[in-house]
Amino acid sequence: MEISLNAYGKINLGLDVVRKREDGYHEVKMIMQTVQLYDRLTFCDTKEGSIVIESNSDVLPATEDNIIYKACELVRSTYGITRGVKVSLDKRIPVAAGMAGGSTDAAAAFVAMNKLFDLGLTEGELMKLGVRIGADVPYCIMQGTALSEGIGEILTGIAPMPDCxxxxxxxxxxxxxxxxxxxxxxxxxxxxxxxxxxxxxxxxxxxxxxxxxxxxxxxxxxxxxxxxxxxxxxxxxxxxxxxxxxxxxxxxxxxxxxxxxxxxxxxxxxxxxxxxxxxxxxxxxxxxx
The missing domain is CATH 3.30.70.890 (GHMP kinase, C-terminal domain)
Structure with missing residues (x-):
């Protein structure tokens, strides 16, 4: 089985840091907006119990350090999946650029793994998994226009940004x-x-x-x-x-x-x-x- 997904980048229309918490995290209040700039990812399940990542980017690791790898492995370990997955990444969102390029790829991995292995997880369940990988991942699963609070994991959908x-x-x-x-x-x-x-x-x-x-x-x-x-x-x-x-x-x-x-x-x-x-x-x- 093969699944291809667009992983959309985001911008912050407004970003406030309310305070630094005692645990070292920063409490934020921001408005996130998905934009029509995306990476293209293709996922295939394989008989071999390994995760293989191929990418057109020479600056991203294709190893266990890759956030896509971490997302796939989290799903496999959580749900006892023994089959492997091969991921092809066409990277278009700028890297290390403030557009959640890594987080949105991880979000796509959660969505794809859910479909590939017929797990039947809701969007909310995927978002709870996602925050274990990164604070922006739940938003990238949700997409659209959202108010983001806490460390970024408390999300409220709001009216969409007007066309522009x-x-x-x-x-x-x-x-x-x-x-x-x-x-x-x-x-x-x-x-x-x-x-x-x-x-x-x-x-x-x-x-x-x-x-x-x-x-x-x-x-x-x-x-x-x-x-x-x-x-x-x-x-x-x-x-x-x-x-x-x-x-x-x-x-x-x-x-x-x-x-x-x-x-x-x-x-x-x-x-x-x-x-x-x-x-x-x-x-x-x-x-x-």
Whole structure:
């Protein structure tokens, strides 16, 4: 049996860190949005009791350290599966970019394993498994527009982002999420995004109300280290973006546009200036339920 899935990336329309908990984790409040940029994964069950990963990316391990491997092995060990699985990954989402590229691949692995071995698990059950691999994995299983709280595992579906065009631009640097959070001084943050106001704007279908509230407190760590992020944001706004923001822990920047041609022009400009390693224009993605 063979199953092929699209594993969609995400952006953070707003990202706030409420506090650092005693257990070392950071409590967040953020709005996640799936976008139409995806990795393509194909899963096949095999008689051999091993997990084999093939990828077009030379920067991702094809070993037990790979998050896809970890997700497949967690399902196998939890449900006593002895058959193996072969995974082919066509990587399109930027790596180490703040777009949940690894988490969404793991999410696809949970969904595929459920189907391959006819486990009959609900989405909620898959999400509970997913959080054992990473805080973003449950959201990547859920997809769409969501309010994310706790360490990212408390998810509430909210009204979808209105149609628009999103320019995605990743500069030629990679950022460690762990490093960003280690260097964030949560207790010293002077500003906090208006997440509740953004939720209300989404309920109204008010795109301007969303973009006016776009803010990410992790920029206070990442931008001083990588000032090109701020440069990309400013160029997107100069080219007509309603607003631009770093996604997650970065370094990917996204700009929200009402006009597709303006979004494409921004991407072309950034590419010509050699400020980006990967860039494209996508739309929000919300699957039917």
């Amino acid at each position: 065009y999103i320019a995605i631009a990743k500069p030629p640097v990679s950022v460690s999420t762990k490093w960003v959070y280690q260097n964030l001084k949560a207790s010293e943050l002077e500003r906090h995004p208006d997440i509740d106001g953004m939720v209300a704007a989404l309920e109204r279908g008010d795109l301007r109300g969303v973009t006016d509230r776009m803010e990410n407190v992790l920029e206070t760590v990442t931008i001083p280290e990588y000032p090109e992020i701020e440069q990309i944001k400013n160029i997107m706004i100069d080219k007509g973006a309603m607003n631009a923001l770093m996604s997650g822990s970065g370094p990917t920047v996204f700009g929200v546009f009402e006009d597709k041609d303006m979004a494409q022009e921004a991407v072309c400009c950034l590419t010509d200036m050699k400020l980006v390693q990967q860039a494209c224009v996508v739309m929000p993605y919300n699957r039917e339920r």
